Amino acid sequence: MRDTIEIVVVGAGVIGLAIARAFARSGHEVIVLERNPRIGEEISARNSEVIHAGIYYPTGSLKATHCVRGKEKLYRYCTKKGISHNRCGKIIVSTQNDQQSGLRALHDQAIANGITDLQWLSRSEVEKLEPSIQCVEGLLSPSTGIIDSHSFMLALQADLETANGSVAILSELVRAKVTDRGLQLAVKIDNQEFELTANTLINSAGLYASQVANKIEGLLAQSIFRTYYAKGNYFTHDGPSPFSRLIYPLPEDAGLGVHATLDLANQARFGPDVQWVDNIDYTIDEERIDKFYTAVRKYWPELPDGSLSPDYAGIRPKIVAEGEPPGDFVIQGPKKHGVPGLVNLYGIESPGLTASLSIADHVIALIERR
Numbered sequence: 001m002r003d004t005i006e007i008v009v010v011g012a013g014v015i016g017l018a019i020a021r022a023f024a025r026s027g028h029e030v031i032v033l034e035r036n037p038r039i040g041e042e043i044s045a046r047n048s049e050v051i052h053a054g055i056y057y058p059t060g061s062l063k064a065t066h067c068v069r070g071k072e073k074l075y076r077y078c079t080k081k082g083i084s085h086n087r088c089g090k091i092i093v094s095t096q097n098d099q100q101s102g103l104r105a106l107h108d109q110a111i112a113n114g115i116t117d118l119q120w121l122s123r124s125e126v127e128k129l130e131p132s133i134q135c136v137e138g139l140l141s142p143s144t145g146i147i148d149s150h151s152f153m154l155a156l157q158a159d160l161e162t163a164n165g166s167v168a169i170l171s172e173l174v175r176a177k178v179t180d181r182g183l184q185l186a187v188k189i190d191n192q193e194f195e196l197t198a199n200t201l202i203n204s205a206g207l208y209a210s211q212v213a214n215k216i217e218g219l220l221a222q223s224i225f226r227t228y229y230a231k232g233n234y235f236t237h238d239g240p241s242p243f244s245r246l247i248y249p250l251p252e253d254a255g256l257g258v259h260a261t262l263d264l265a266n267q268a269r270f271g272p273d274v275q276w277v278d279n280i281d282y283t284i285d286e287e288r289i290d291k292f293y294t295a296v297r298k299y300w301p302e303l304p305d306g307s308l309s310p311d312y313a314g315i316r317p318k319i320v321a322e323g324e325p326p327g328d329f330v331i332q333g334p335k336k337h338g339v340p341g342l343v344n345l346y347g348i349e350s351p352g353l354t355a356s357l358s359i360a361d362h363v364i365a366l367i368e369r370r
Contacts, residue, residue, distance in 0.1 A: 005029055007367075008185060008198040010212055012036075012167050013044040014149065014356045015348050016204040017156040022360040024165035026368075031165065033187060035172040035208075040153045043206045044353070046282065046314030048234075048261045048272070051075070051085065051145040052351040055092075055110040055118075056251060062329040064113045066355035066362065071143065073357040078147060081155045084264050087145040090246035091126060093135035095298045102250045103139055110141075117142050132242040134301050144246060148264055149353060176201065178218030178339050200341040200367055207280055207317050209346050216342070223337040225330055225346040228318040232272020233284050235292050236311040241268035242300065249299060256350075258295035269311055270296050276322040277315070284310040319347035331359065333366035343367065 009020045012034035024030045036042070051074055057063035078085040094103045110118055121129070121138040129140075157167060174186040174193060185196045205212040210227040213219060241262060249257035258273055270292055275285060289308060296303050319327040330346040337344065343363050352359070 003194075004182075004197045004199075005031055006198070007031075007200040007202065008033060008183075008196065009202040009204060010173050011203075011205040011208075012039040012157075012169070013042065013204070013206050014040060014153055014156070014353055015044075015206070015345065015359060016202070017153055017160065017167075018356040018360040019202055019204055019363050020165055020167075021156045021160040021163070022357075022364050023367075024160050024163035026364060029164070030160065032160070032167045033171040033173055034167060034169045037169055039157060039167060039169070040150065042280075043314065043317070043349070044149060044153060046312060047149070047350065047353060048259075049146050049149045049263065049353070050090075050246065050261060050350075051087075051147055052354045053110070053115055053117075053141045053143045054113050054351070054354075055106055055115060055141060056256065057109075057113065057351075058328075059109070059112040062331060062362075063351060063355070066329070066358040067351040068114055070351075070355035070358035074147070074152075074354060075145070077155075077357060078152070083151045083155055084148040085145055086262075086264060087143065088245050088262065089140060089142045090144040090248055091121065091130060091133070091138045091140050092248045092250065093126065093133060093138045093299050094250060095135050097136055099250055100136060103137065106250070107139055115141075115143070130243055130245060130247065132300055132302060133247060135299055146246070146262060146264060147353070152353075173212060173215060176216040178216065178342075183216070183339075183341060198341070201343075202363060203342070203344045204348070206348065207315060209317065209344065209348075213344050213346075216339070219337060219339055219342070223332070224344075225319045225332075227346065228321050229277045229280060230316045230318050230322075230349075231275040231277045231281075231285075231313055232316060233275065233288055233292075233313045234269050234271035234311040235289060235308040237268040237270065238307050238309055241266050243268060247299060249295070258292055260296070260300070270308065271311075272314060280315055282313045282315070284313045286310050316349040317347055318349065329355075329359070331362055331366070333363075341367070
């Protein structure tokens with residue numbers, strides 16, 4: 001079977017769906033290939049569901065730019081579509097005197113990124129807002145929130161399909177070849193292989209982005225980024241949440257520290273930690289629970305023994321290895337790798353959910369302005 005389509009997007013996570021929606025609403029013919037039986041089963045379903053403010057990322061980086069832009073786009077979209085969310089705010093806390101300079105550095109970074117709503121809190125001010133918290137001082141981010149990420153993805157899919165785009169589940173890109181007529185794709189559906197020619201191919205395969213890129217004959221190998229896996233375990237708190245806001249310690253290597261998040265039912269959970277792994281495996285490492293108690297008790301010393309239970313695990317796709325400085329998003333258009341009509345996205349981890357609508361605009365611009 002042979003067919004031709006204008007745009008093929010690989011990966012129906014939140015990024016792929018946002019990109020496909022944007023193309024379809026611009027009048028393009030779009031299909032999304034998803035290897036799993038449902039949309040958003042991996043990175044998009046296994047995160048903290050936080051709408052980030054844009055505090056942590058280097059000024060001018062893609063993470064900072066798209067997080068700050070995407071945050072307001074996301075809040076507006078949630079309001080318009082009736083997607084459950086809560087602009088609950090978060091408090092970043094220093095728990096020792098020698099951490100105060102780190103907290104001030106975060107404040108300065110946020111200001112440089114254009115975030116103007118942060119508020120300094122003294123110890124007593126933090127305790128007034130969150131009586132369970134013990135800290136030296138805090139930094140309140142009122143524009144941080146939480147979202148029902150699954151409802152968000154369903155809304156993106158509905159918009160895509162309303163604009164005559166489609167999602168093909170259980171559909172895997174087997175190989176691709178750069179030709180004069182576009183990108184020739186081999187796609188496996190129900191154990192049958194079909195050939196498809198695409199004018200544009202968007203590789204938003206998340207954890208598998210490097211694997212997908214390596215399947216493209218004619219793409220220079222030196223342009224392909226390697227993906228490293230950083231697993232994050234989550235433990236839920238049994239009983240009512242002691243917090244009404246998200247509580248974050250200062251960031252640690254490769255992550256934002258074991259923080260307290262809430263879901264929309266006000267259930268508290270803690271995580272993610274950072275566990276570098278070689279393979280994709282969502283089994284929760286229950287042996288790490290003692291480290292969670294230690295980490296959480298730095299800001300919530302009254303955490304009761306036996307009150308944490310394993311919840312779930314997720315994996316972040318990193319473009320840097322363990323011990324290296326944090327990497328940025330990589331959104332690699334034709335001018336970067338030399339293949340017309342191809343965009344590869346690597347290392348789209350947190351704050352990818354927050355940034356998704358802004359990333360979609362970026363990708364459209366790479367293709368429509370070529």
